Amino acid sequence: MKSRVLQIILKTVMFLMIIAAIAAINFACLRIGQAILGIDYADYYAAGRMVINGDIGQIYNMEAHHAVLESLFGRIPYLLEWIYPPTFLIPIVPLSYLPFDASLVIWLVLSFIPAALAVYVLTGKNKFAPLSLLAFPGTFLNIRWGQNGFLTAALFGFGVYFAESSPLLAGLMFGLLTFKPQMAIFPFIILLLLKKWKTLGWSVAFAAAFAVLTGAIFGFQTWVDFFSTSLYNASQLGASWEATNWGIPTLSTSLRVMGLNGWGLTAVLIAIAALAIYACVRVWKQTQNRSLRLMALVLCLFLSFPYVSLYDFAILGIPWTMLLFDRQTNRVQSFSPAALGILWALPLACLLVFMNFKIQLCPFVLMAYMIAVVYKSGKNAGERNISQTV
Numbered sequence: 001m002k003s004r005v006l007q008i009i010l011k012t013v014m015f016l017m018i019i020a021a022i023a024a025i026n027f028a029c030l031r032i033g034q035a036i037l038g039i040d041y042a043d044y045y046a047a048g049r050m051v052i053n054g055d056i057g058q059i060y061n062m063e064a065h066h067a068v069l070e071s072l073f074g075r076i077p078y079l080l081e082w083i084y085p086p087t088f089l090i091p092i093v094p095l096s097y098l099p100f101d102a103s104l105v106i107w108l109v110l111s112f113i114p115a116a117l118a119v120y121v122l123t124g125k126n127k128f129a130p131l132s133l134l135a136f137p138g139t140f141l142n143i144r145w146g147q148n149g150f151l152t153a154a155l156f157g158f159g160v161y162f163a164e165s166s167p168l169l170a171g172l173m174f175g176l177l178t179f180k181p182q183m184a185i186f187p188f189i190i191l192l193l194l195k196k197w198k199t200l201g202w203s204v205a206f207a208a209a210f211a212v213l214t215g216a217i218f219g220f221q222t223w224v225d226f227f228s229t230s231l232y233n234a235s236q237l238g239a240s241w242e243a244t245n246w247g248i249p250t251l252s253t254s255l256r257v258m259g260l261n262g263w264g265l266t267a268v269l270i271a272i273a274a275l276a277i278y279a280c281v282r283v284w285k286q287t288q289n290r291s292l293r294l295m296a297l298v299l300c301l302f303l304s305f306p307y308v309s310l311y312d313f314a315i316l317g318i319p320w321t322m323l324l325f326d327r328q329t330n331r332v333q334s335f336s337p338a339a340l341g342i343l344w345a346l347p348l349a350c351l352l353v354f355m356n357f358k359i360q361l362c363p364f365v366l367m368a369y370m371i372a373v374v375y376k377s378g379k380n381a382g383e384r385n386i387s388q389t390v
Contacts, residue, residue, distance in 0.1 A: 048096025171202020
């Protein structure tokens with residue numbers, strides 16, 4: 001009897017220690033950097049206020065936008081600009097009528113709800129899945145910056161969920177994802193290479209309809225302004241990000257810190273991006289396991305795009321949660337607790353390593369996970385072929 005009571009006490013203590021560790025790490029995520037909480041949402045909010053005040057023609061003017069941003073929030077010591085297409089104004093402008101603090105809270109809650117719903121259905125309606133997603137450090141990194149990672153994660157998740165059952169709904173998800181073009185491009189490329197013409201067609205159709213809708217609401221001149229300034233504004237923003245290597249856990253950062261620049265850097269990045277896309281396509285061909293498909297798609301994004309920030313780890317939260325619950329239902333394709341633990345701790349671990357040793361390990365760790373995903377999807381394909389032969 002005493003031994004049983006002791007076991008219960010020990011398990012309770014261990015559980016409380018784990019909860020305390022999770023809370024401490026996620027609290028640390030909220031303390032990264034010196035800017036105000038939700039600083040990136042402040043960037044969105046400033047653009048929304050400009051639209052409300054009749055200055056929509058200036059939202060893609062870096063100086064004008066930054067002046068409004070500083071008039072609302074005081075001096076901002078680094079570059080923040082509105083580089084999103086007009087489609088993203090649809091959710092931002094209504095929220096910008098509210099005071100900033102209330103607007104930020106509502107934005108984070110409303111964008112987290114579809115992410116929580118996506119992970120709920122993707123894990124077979126497991127009621128603990130949204131809580132696990134909430135405990136993922138990437139979630140708190142997204143909260144810290146007030147970013148759109150929850151919305152992006154939800155669209156990725158639902159896109160994969162409907163990929164086989166409903167090309168129309170999958171196309172709707174990927175079409176809506178074009179509010180963040182640098183991320184939407186990867187599902188479009190994968191669909192093209194997989195020759196999923198229906199889903200790709202619906203994706204393009206919904207993206208176009210979304211663009212026409214925003215043109216009707218905000219004026220088609222906003223699209224002209226977006227396309228005429230996007231390359232210059234993106235290059236200016238990218239150059240400013242190079243000074244904040246600690247917050248950009250990409251291969252580009254790793255190689256630049258090691259001294260590789262110019263055409264050599266570009267060639268390596270293109271080669272790795274091609275390999276990542278090939279790996280993602282291979283995973284999708286070898287398995288219908290949604291956890292592995294979504295993980296491959298998200299890893300492809302992290303390994304292919306040169307400017308992914310710490311808050312983008314929120315997108316990794318859904319496939320991580322799916323793999324966590326896969327251990328209960330599909331051990332053949334699941335990851336070990338140690339592998340899932342490393343992935344959970346990766347954002348802060350890589351940040352600490354970089355701050356102390358000026359080494360960006362994150363992309364190399366993610367490469368290893370991509371290799372593991374390809375291996376596990378191939379293992380499933382091999383077992384399926386054997387069963388069909390028998």
